[in-house]
Amino acid sequence: MKMSFTLDGKSIPFKEGDTIMDAALNAGEYIPHLCHEPGFTPHGSCRLCLVSLDGRNISACTQPAVDGSVVESNTESINTIRRELVAMLFAEGVHICPVCEKSGSCKLQAVAYHVGLLTPRYTQFNPPGRLDASHPDMIIDFNRCILCELCVRASRDTDGKRVFSLSGRGIETSLVINSENGKLGDSLFEVTDKAAAICPVGAILPKHKGYELPIGERRYDISAIDDADLKSNRKSDE
Numbered sequence: 560m561k562m563s564f565t566l567d568g569k570s571i572p573f574k575e576g577d578t579i580m581d582a583a584l585n586a587g588e589y590i591p592h593l594c595h596e597p598g599f600t601p602h603g604s605c606r607l608c609l610v611s612l613d614g615r616n617i618s619a620c621t622q623p624a625v626d627g628s629v630v631e632s633n634t635e636s637i638n639t640i641r642r643e644l645v646a647m648l649f650a651e652g653v654h655i656c657p658v659c660e661k662s663g664s665c666k667l668q669a670v671a672y673h674v675g676l677l678t679p680r681y682t683q684f685n686p687p688g689r690l691d692a693s694h695p696d697m698i699i700d701f702n703r704c705i706l707c708e709l710c711v712r713a714s715r716d717t718d719g720k721r722v723f724s725l726s727g728r729g730i731e732t733s734l735v736i737n738s739e740n741g742k743l744g745d746s747l748f749e750v751t752d753k754a755a756a757i758c759p760v761g762a763i764l765p766k767h768k769g770y771e772l773p774i775g776e777r778r779y780d781i782s783a784i785d786d787a788d789l790k791s792n793r794k795s796d797e
Contacts, residue, residue: 562626566610567633571624579619579630580608584792589785590632591641591670593759594707595620597792599716605707607641607670641674650681653702654760660769661761663777667705669784691736693744696766697755703762704734710763713754720747722754734762 563572564579566588573582578601583590593605601621608619611631619632631637648654648667656662671677689701706725711734714722722743726735738746748754755763774780778787 564628566630573624577624579622582624590619638674642676645671645676646680659761663780666759669779691743693742696750703760709757710754713757717753722746722748
């Protein structure tokens with residue numbers, strides 16, 4: 560039996576067990592997201608994949624697809640919420656795009672463009688600088704972390720090391736390193752780990768390669784995030 564739902568007026572086929580996000584990406588339809596990664600257990604922490612399912616707002620990455628349902632994603636009311644969420648992420652961390660090594664390849668920056676957030680909306684928190692350069696190959700700027708937990712899940716579920724975790728509650732939540740002295744250089748982390756390449760922003764970066772790719776040649780300089788991430792999803796399925 561063929562099953563499908565409607566997304567922004569388009570019919571989206573799916574198979575048993577698919578979430579709305581799974582089905583949409585497989586059908587070539589982009590839904591904004593930051594904490595989702597194909598092959599990972601759905602997390603639902605960033606809330607950017609908010610969609611309306613038969614008039615009820617839910618997270619597309621955690622909601623199972625329902626045959627015959629009507630889903631809306633690209634509406635002004637939903638994109639307004641997304642702009643507010645992205646604006647708060649920019650305010651809470653230190654995301655100064657023109658001087659960030661990840662500019663042009665950063666999902667937070669690219670999603671901001673996608674939803675139409677082009678200027679700051681809130682006064683920045685300006686947290687004190689927290690940098691860990693103890694590892695020989697990688698560096699962590701904790702003030703760029705958006706708490707998506709992709710590195711936590713990659714290290715735990717793919718690398719089998721549990722190098723990263725989150726500590727604290729609410730506004731005090733932060734990324735921590737599971738090592739004796741709390742430093743990355745004292746952990747089991749390696750540059751070949753899945754966790755080393757999964758950060759969607761500029762929080763975890765390789766050393767000595769800061770501005771290796773010039774402006775105009777970076778991932779989201781070449782293609783907008785909806786097109787670039789759909790291409791990436793297709794490659795991961797091959």
